[in-house]
Amino acid sequence: MKRRSFISWGAAGLAALCSAVGVSLGAVVRFMVPSVFYEPPQSFKIGSPADFPFGPPTFLADEKIFVFRDGEKGFAVASAVCTHLGCTVNYFPSDRRFHCPCHGSVFSSEGEVQHGPAPKALQWFEVTLTRDGQLRVDKDRPVAATYRLMA
Ligand code: FES
Numbered sequence: 547m548k549r550r551s552f553i554s555w556g557a558a559g560l561a562a563l564c565s566a567v568g569v570s571l572g573a574v575v576r577f578m579v580p581s582v583f584y585e586p587p588q589s590f591k592i593g594s595p596a597d598f599p600f601g602p603p604t605f606l607a608d609e610k611i612f613v614f615r616d617g618e619k620g621f622a623v624a625s626a627v628c629t630h631l632g633c634t635v636n637y638f639p640s641d642r643r644f645h646c647p648c649h650g651s652v653f654s655s656e657g658e659v660q661h662g663p664a665p666k667a668l669q670w671f672e673v674t675l676t677r678d679g680q681l682r683v684d685k686d687r688p689v690a691a692t693y694r695l696m697a
Contacts, residue, residue, distance in 0.1 A: 644668060670688065
């Protein structure tokens with residue numbers, strides 16, 4: 547093989563190698579960075595006040611919240627996510643407490659831990675009334691269990 551031919555084949559091989567490494571790195575970077583984020587919105591409308599009955603709370607499964615409506619106190623929204631490992635708690639009107647089906651945590655009607663292993667109370671979220679008369683919940687705005695919206 548002549549020297550000139552050897553150098554040109556070597557340059558072509560090096561260029562092909564660099565190209566393959568570049569494409570591979572691009573694919574790795576593309577794989578590591580998601581193109582869509584599926585985190586649901588933290589602030590959302592849940593309906594008008596008339597949609598929620600008085601008495602036991604209404605469970606909204608998609609949002610994992612309980613909406614309480616009390617004639618004297620107003621609206622309150624509690625998280626249905628257990629603070630232990632994130633299971634969805636159930637509310638039992640018979641004893642007015644939340645029970646976690648996964649590991650047995652029990653929360654009072656105010657969300658306080660009454661029986662572990664949950665380390666802390668259920669969260670409560672701000673609920674407001676929009677201009678078009680809808681209730682809006684904002685999970686980025688935690689509030690005290692005593693917070694109520696009169697509507
Ligand atoms: S996830 Fe609720 S007690 Fe473990």
